Amino acid sequence: MTRIPMRRGPSPWTRSRRLMNSASNSNVVDMENYQGTIYFADIIVGGSTFVVLVDTGSSDLWISCHDLNGSSCKSTCPSNAKIITYGSGDVCVLQTSADIEFGNIAVSNYAVGVAQGPNVNRNSSSSLLAGGAEGLFGLAYSALATLPSPGGQFIDYVRSFSMYLTQVDNTEGSFLLLNGVDDALISANGLAPYTVMLKSATPTHWTIGMTALQIGNDTAVFPCSTASKGSCDSIVDSGTSLLSMPTSVHADFVNTYLSGCTLYSSDSEIYICSSDVELPRLALTFGDVTFYLEKEDYILDLGGNMVVVEVQATSSSGSYDNTWIIGQTFLKVFYTKYSVNESVTFYCVDNSTCTAGSQATPLPASSDSSGDNTGGNGFGRNNVPGITYSGNDNSNLTMILGIVLGILAFLFIISIVVQLFRYICSRRRAFQHEQSIQSVRVVPDGYNQQQPADQPTQGYYIQY
Template identity: 25%
Template sequence: MASWKLVTFLAVAVSCTSALEVRHVRSSRVSAASTTELPTAPFSIALTDKAPRSSYKKQLLRELRSGGKSKTAVVDGSGDDEEYLTDIVVGGQSFKVIVDTGSSDTWLADKGFKCFTLDNSPQPAADCFFGTTGFDTSKSKTFVPLPDTNFNISYGDGEFLTGSVGFDTVTVGGLTVTRQEIGVVTAAAWEGDSINTGLMGLAFPDLTSVYNGSNPDLDGADNSLPYNPFFFSAVQQKAVSTPVFSVALNRGTFAHQANTTFDPDLGFLAFGGIAPVAVTKRSATVPVQGFATSSGGSEFFYYAVDIDALVFPGSTAKTTIKAPTIIDTGTTLNYVPTNIAKAFNARFDPPATFVEDEDTYYVDCNATAPAFSAKIGGVEFAVDGRDQILPFLDENNDLVCISGTQDGGPDEDDTIFIFGDVFLHNVVATFDISKNDIILTERASY
């Protein structure tokens, strides 16, 4: 059987995992036609796809449940998953970066960065497989360093990024933010894709990864320095009149997913309104779920929502998810509770096969996927069967397929589940950071 490495770009501040046990529950609001309430975004940019990476996915969920005390963020990469990339200009220099609603930092590899293996041995810079030689701060007329700080993200599989911190002018899709805080990666253990040179995170400030002091070995909760991510800065600077951003992720064709590494037309990232794609009038406005803290307050880290129920042949009214589910562009697959994944995958024709040592459901590439819907905010959003069979080429260059809905672990209060691109191909997700709401709008058939 092929080796499938399950991965995500979801970032998690491990010191906050204890806060995830008690949620501050906010009620949902159903809107039958919220598309009329959202302006068309004045700033938008096409998304591109995709580049294979190698990194172990299930480590993420173990890290989430571990209750670790380090404040260093944990991020896992996207191996044989789809990375949605966009163009970004920083200090007058252009790069392709990963678009990620599951983390918060904007970071770029520095020109002259040092590359390491996962066991921390030096290796040639080319072996980190960034898409360019890196960001040259000396050629930026607007870069201002932030002294006595460091940028530091570690990874569940041993990857890491460390470096310096600074401010610069950042432009994405025509939207410009001045003095945006960014990470400049000077040391990386990174299994790259030869296309992107960094990442743009769109989640909340408390997931950022900047620390006081210059020694990353001393980083922890006590010296964390949260800051405004790119879109939060845009709103603060009044660069947009409506405090929402929106993503519409197109699915690729089966042949494209199996055989190519890049596609220039796979949707939109939009700022200030809804992404410019055809939608229906089915929509729901749902609150982002905050998490209680030991001080009695509530904080927001990533875009977690409550799922009312999952509906598929054989499901029941009790097919619900107790724990919050993260809406994450940086993860390809859906990760649902163990019992739901088992019941759903049994409904493929022929049934999916669970490979225990890989913790993965494989399917026949010509299988028929069962119907599947997620009821969110009182509205059912169907997932197209085309999104439930994901092809890739194994180490022998043979075509194999996995299910788009995988086992995310037991449905317990301290567990976090994920709706990734498999779900997002079927909706436009619009994130309102002023109200901490997500508007999910059904896409027209495409």
């Protein structure tokens, strides 16, 4: 391990006085809203204060070499460096250690990476750092750490933390609270807590299970084609700006609602639309509670009557192709508490931004098991491969109704034959025979959603 002094160099970005006063001595850490897509906080590393992206999708702490006084930056990755792979790209780091302070939590001898290369230089067109960010602070689990600390990662030093993110671009008021929630904020806004347990007893990410997705007024569907333990893996990730969907889900959404829009860039799957574009309400069910995103919750105003639609696709290959990434698009709407090794709690307004008691459409038995990554084939009116639909869609309902009508017609003919050839049978017996014919229950048709998935261009959720 290379020992590198963590002395802060000159910064071109003037931090707000709020952040400068909140890096230590309080369990409340103020956060800076940068364009409504990234949230910064201050952390003290080796006695110097740095501005970092706060990321619940990864576990390491690193600072750009370009923001260290006297640090020699390498244009290429040194042979003794380590590589951290994120959804948005790789970061090359030289490992060192330093005492850190975040809020009122101080940790000695914490593993810190000094990031090398042009993609951690804010002046580079390929930079992964936006705004005034000088590094990244991961708040996921030790199992993800490329730079493990001797005493564990930061969340091993807390019981819980909560994050409130303001929605309007560049507004004040965002914060992270260690070991608690803001009861005054909850009371003032009439918020109700709904807790979703983590899917694993030994977690890596903050992964919870999504059990249904509804677009507009259509019937809810099971929101992925491969599930584990009866639900779709959903990583709660404050380091990803958008809401990331499985590829097939995102593709249908684009085809149905964004056909008149244009790609933000040739290498992205993020769309720019006219501000009057008609977009449906999105309803995401976790456990037995459904949370709602209205159009205004998942668009970003660009000015000039243009907006960015804040949905994208997760990786189209590898272990994330059926995973949802619950990024800031969702987290800006719902105050969120992270209870270490236990659960994620979303705060919402009952019967407004959420509905309790919603029953999720179950995954068909043929496509789930007690193990992970069990696939299902599913079906739907558009026959989109790779997405499992719950229950039945319109064509499925038509098929079932046809079968039911055929059965009823057959039974009717049989009853006439019985009456002709068994006329002497008592009316009581005939009545009993009719009663023995069981009715066929028609299951309401499952929603055949129209959405696909694309490769994430933002986000700091870590890849395995």
